[in-house]
Amino acid sequence: MKAADGAFAGTTPPGTLVVIGAGPAGLAAALAAAQRGVRVTVVDAAGQAGGQFYRQPAGALGARRPQALHHQWRTWERLRDGLAEQIAAGRITHLTEHHVWFVERIGRASAEQRTETEPAERGGATSGAPASGVPSGGAVHAGGVVPGRVSEGRPPASGAATPAGAASSIVPDVAASPAGPRFTVHALLGPEQEEAVAVRADAVVLATGGYEKVLPFPGWTLPGVITAGGAQAMLKGGLVLPGRTAVVAGTGPLLMPVAVGLAAAGAEVAALVESADPKAFARHAATLAAHPDKLAEGAGYAAQLLRHRVPLASRHTIVEAHGKDALEAVTIAALDTAGRVRPGTERRIPCDTLAVGHGMLPHTDLAEGLGCGVDGLNVAVDAEQRTDVPGVWAAGEATGIGGAALSLAEGHIAGRSAAARLRGSAPDPRAWAAAAKSRTKMREFAAAINAVYVPPAHWAEQLHDDTLVCRCEEVPASAVREAVEELGATDARTVKLLTRAGMGWCQGRMCSAAVAGLAGCEERSARRPFARPVPLGVLARPTDDQAEQPPST
Amino acid sequence: MNKRTPLNLARAHPGLPHTVTFDGREIPALPGRTVAATLWSAGITAWRTTRRDGEPRGVFCGIGVCFDCLVEVNGRANQRACLTPTAPGDEIRTQDGSGHGGETGEGEGR
Numbered sequence: 073m074k075a076a077d078g079a080f081a082g083t084t085p086p087g088t089l090v091v092i093g094a095g096p097a098g099l100a101a102a103l104a105a106a107q108r109g110v111r112v113t114v115v116d117a118a119g120q121a122g123g124q125f126y127r128q129p130a131g132a133l134g135a136r137r138p139q140a141l142h143h144q145w146r147t148w149e150r151l152r153d154g155l156a157e158q159i160a161a162g163r164i165t166h167l168t169e170h171h172v173w174f175v176e177r178i179g180r181a182s183a184e185q186r187t188e189t190e191p192a193e194r195g196g197a198t199s200g201a202p203a204s205g206v207p208s209g210g211a212v213h214a215g216g217v218v219p220g221r222v223s224e225g226r227p228p229a230s231g232a233a234t235p236a237g238a239a240s241s242i243v244p245d246v247a248a249s250p251a252g253p254r255f256t257v258h259a260l261l262g263p264e265q266e267e268a269v270a271v272r273a274d275a276v277v278l279a280t281g282g283y284e285k286v287l288p289f290p291g292w293t294l295p296g297v298i299t300a301g302g303a304q305a306m307l308k309g310g311l312v313l314p315g316r317t318a319v320v321a322g323t324g325p326l327l328m329p330v331a332v333g334l335a336a337a338g339a340e341v342a343a344l345v346e347s348a349d350p351k352a353f354a355r356h357a358a359t360l361a362a363h364p365d366k367l368a369e370g371a372g373y374a375a376q377l378l379r380h381r382v383p384l385a386s387r388h389t390i391v392e393a394h395g396k397d398a399l400e401a402v403t404i405a406a407l408d409t410a411g412r413v414r415p416g417t418e419r420r421i422p423c424d425t426l427a428v429g430h431g432m433l434p435h436t437d438l439a440e441g442l443g444c445g446v447d448g449l450n451v452a453v454d455a456e457q458r459t460d461v462p463g464v465w466a467a468g469e470a471t472g473i474g475g476a477a478l479s480l481a482e483g484h485i486a487g488r489s490a491a492a493r494l495r496g497s498a499p500d501p502r503a504w505a506a507a508a509k510s511r512t513k514m515r516e517f518a519a520a521i522n523a524v525y526v527p528p529a530h531w532a533e534q535l536h537d538d539t540l541v542c543r544c545e546e547v548p549a550s551a552v553r554e555a556v557e558e559l560g561a562t563d564a565r566t567v568k569l570l571t572r573a574g575m576g577w578c579q580g581r582m583c584s585a586a587v588a589g590l591a592g593c594e595e596r597s598a599r600r601p602f603a604r605p606v607p608l609g610v611l612a613r614p615t616d617d618q619a620e621q622p623p624s625t
Numbered sequence: 626m627n628k629r630t631p632l633n634l635a636r637a638h639p640g641l642p643h644t645v646t647f648d649g650r651e652i653p654a655l656p657g658r659t660v661a662a663t664l665w666s667a668g669i670t671a672w673r674t675t676r677r678d679g680e681p682r683g684v685f686c687g688i689g690v691c692f693d694c695l696v697e698v699n700g701r702a703n704q705r706a707c708l709t710p711t712a713p714g715d716e717i718r719t720q721d722g723s724g725h726g727g728e729t730g731e732g733e734g735r
Contacts, residue, residue, distance in 0.1 A: 130657025295671035302687025310662025338629030577692035
């Protein structure tokens with residue numbers, strides 16, 4: 073699957089597209105663009121396409137009925153078969169196990185375009201380098217010469233030294249530029265993630281998906297406590313269960329399929345604990361009623377929960393996870409209408425697994441590294457799914473959590489828009505009217521769902537002083553409270569500086585929501601220099617020496 | 626065998642298991658499974674202790690985001706168990722602290 077190097081030699085316009093992420097949004101975008109004659113490289117971290125929603129069991133496990141763990145399998149078959157077809161036709165190259173850590177804009181084309189979001193004194197930031205943490209944009213990757221192997225989207229323009237003259241990149245013009253490809257996607261290979269590879273293209277679709285948000289509670293660091301999505305990922309990908317008796321808790325539409333999946337795979341699911349109030353659904357009845365398919369899906373899950381005898385505790389929350397070296401039990405309790413635990417309603421449930429989640433967060437690191445505008449937590453896009461950086465589209469959960477169907481619609485639109493613009497023409501939105509209509513409906517539905525499934529308002533009151541908030545740096549709630557109440561921190565960044573919360577391995581991905589909640593500030597996307605850890609050797613490799621450039625077949 | 630298991634549910638016919646070791650003890654591993662899935666299938670849910678308090682940790686996010694499942698594989702510290710596939714004969718070890726022999730980890734990252 074990695075035999076892509078140089079496969080595109082001799083490409084003529086329309087330019088090339090790189091799609092980052094092989095989930096529903098990325099595959100829809102790649103197929104839409106490829107079907108319109110664009111050469112696409114799909115770059116994905118997993119060994120197989122599918123993303124998290126359609127995560128596949130490892131091939132060597134020989135699963136003959138993987139659909140038993142999935143929903144909307146027909147849609148997956150269409151995506152999978154479409155991908156295979158386009159790969160066979162040579163229009164799509166699928167690079168697996170490529171962990172993208174940075175997308176670089178080549179040249180200094182847009183120095184004038186993004187000054188409103190990034191202070192000018194940050195220097196190279198507008199050339200595509202992030203605002204913080206990078207020695208300097210030019211020092212890391214100067215002039216489009218990239219470390220390691222290079223998968224060329226196009227033949228190199230005489231050594232691929234990129235002239236600064238790419239300054240002609242005005243919005244509609246993302247077609248193949250005579251100056252050479254305009255983006256370099258930097259990735260690390262394989263599980264060890266130490267070898268570097270770079271992919272070049274004229275345009276980029278970011279389909280980077282999301283990850284789970286978990287708010288802390290006493291005992292949430294015990295082995296046996298996992299994210300709901302993590303339990304599902306291990307089940308779908310590894311065909312394995314963490315234990316025998318599970319509790320599924322938190323809030324959000326993910327909890328039901330997780331509980332059903334665990335039960336179907338043989339776990340005893342002792343409770344599904346959902347903090348949302350069923351009455352909240354009534355307030356959105358009209359929106360929900362406009363989605364009979366979704367209501368049927370929910371009803372189907374409810375029926376399966378009944379069949380597997382999973383007790384549902386709605387308007388309940390997890391209060392504490394108990395155990396010494398591993399999870400032994402959880403305490404749950406009922407919530408009052410204000411979102412506080414009702415004293416005296418606590419109930420202890422023995423279990424060895426707790427799958428917990430409080431919603432999803434979008435992956436925005438690559439978009440922010442490129443300098444794309446962000447709206448709250450989401451990558452900001454226009455009606456064509458374009459970001460405000462020319463040549464960069466975004467689709468799926470990265471632009472707002474809304475599920476697989478919305479991701480498919482957004483990806484399709486992004487792919488069609490990119491294909492047209494790579495041909496140098498303005499696309500006709502009527503061509504994707506059906507997808508746009510679906511997008512509108514699904515966004516309305518997502519807004520209703522996100523309004524219903526909210527964590528308990530007073531979740532932070534359940535945290536003991538010694539409850540860890542930042543798992544990586546082992547920062548307890550008392551330290552965060554002290555930073556907020558006594559030292560005056562009002563934002564996550566100040567809390568980080570005072571406590572180290574968010575400074576560890578995960579770079580705040582696991583604690584940012586909790587820190588924001590404790591600091592009483594709005595949750596914002598965090599600017600991170602790179603989307604994942606990068607070995608110093610990769611960063612240190614000389615990039616301005618043309619002799620370093622490997623031949624491109 | 627009507628027992629409900631994930632493998633039965635997906636009608637999996639995996640290749641022959643190989644053997645890996647966890648802290649010196651031999652455990653069977655199905656091809657294709659990650660270190661985390663292999664350890665889970667052997668009933669092991671913790672394989673790391675934290676730098677500050679020495680608390681046990683295992684899989685948390687399951688998709689490579691949280692870094693809680695770090696483990697030592699064939700002498701290499703800080704491998705994410707949820708992303709790393711096993712190979713026959715892999716020596717998997719509990720990772721203490723920073724994984725580089727220090728308790729605090731600070732400044733000892735080799």
